[in-house]
Amino acid sequence: MPDARGFMQCSRCKAEKHTNDFHRSTLRKCGFDSRCKQCSRARVRAHHAQPAAKARQKIRDAEPEVREAKRIHHAWWIKTLEGKRWTMWHCAKLRARKADIPFTITREHVVVPERCPLLDVPLSFGTRTDRANSPSLDRIDPRLGYVPGNVWVISFRANAIKQDALLPELELLVRNLARRIQGLPGLQTDSERVL
Ligand SMILES: [Zn+2]
Numbered sequence: 581m582p583d584a585r586g587f588m589q590c591s592r593c594k595a596e597k598h599t600n601d602f603h604r605s606t607l608r609k610c611g612f613d614s615r616c617k618q619c620s621r622a623r624v625r626a627h628h629a630q631p632a633a634k635a636r637q638k639i640r641d642a643e644p645e646v647r648e649a650k651r652i653h654h655a656w657w658i659k660t661l662e663g664k665r666w667t668m669w670h671c672a673k674l675r676a677r678k679a680d681i682p683f684t685i686t687r688e689h690v691v692v693p694e695r696c697p698l699l700d701v702p703l704s705f706g707t708r709t710d711r712a713n714s715p716s717l718d719r720i721d722p723r724l725g726y727v728p729g730n731v732w733v734i735s736f737r738a739n740a741i742k743q744d745a746l747l748p749e750l751e752l753l754v755r756n757l758a759r760r761i762q763g764l765p766g767l768q769t770d771s772e773r774v775l
Contacts, residue, residue: 581610588612592619607678664705665690668717668733672726682725689728690717696735698742703735712737722746 582588586599591614602612603620613620627633639650657663669687676683692715695702706714716736717726722744724730734742742750 582612590614590616590619592616592623607674609680661692664715665692668715672717672731676726682727685726685728685731689731690733692733696738697732698734698738701735701737703733706736718742 582599587596588599588602588610589596590602593616595616597616599612601616601618603617604611605613608614615623628637639647642650658667666687669685669690672685673683675681692703696713701713703715704713706712712735714736715733716739717731718734718739719726720730720732723746745753
């Protein structure tokens, strides 16, 4: 976050610089990149020197028919389990960056079980409008980030119910809902909770 004078610290070189020295970013709450312009230029240069980036550039520079073949392959791959695991991983990474949540998992941490471990329904990739049973990457403890040991794949519906709720909140919610449905008087308060 920039201070009152419009200065903030670069996450890379740690120098205090004016926001004019940071690129704007819609991905971050404060509206600026965490790295200063100088550091982000260095990062872009380093990125393009990487073998994978060189390979992607080669595809962009390739003949149209080669690019078309690659595009068809990618369209096929993204629909495979491997591709879908990558998409879950990648989308979580973008969400984490936007919300400033730690993200240290690799694709190997995205393990899709046969059934939802919370609702016990078979997991299957649905469509945009029918995705209740689609696999969805969840943070077990929402206070922690996407870090090894804190992620699992549950159904989209389970994730929608759980959201960022903590276990005591969920337990209280279920208990009070049950009491209301059974017509029992007096809702329990958080302090009366027996855990
Ligand atoms: Zn810097």
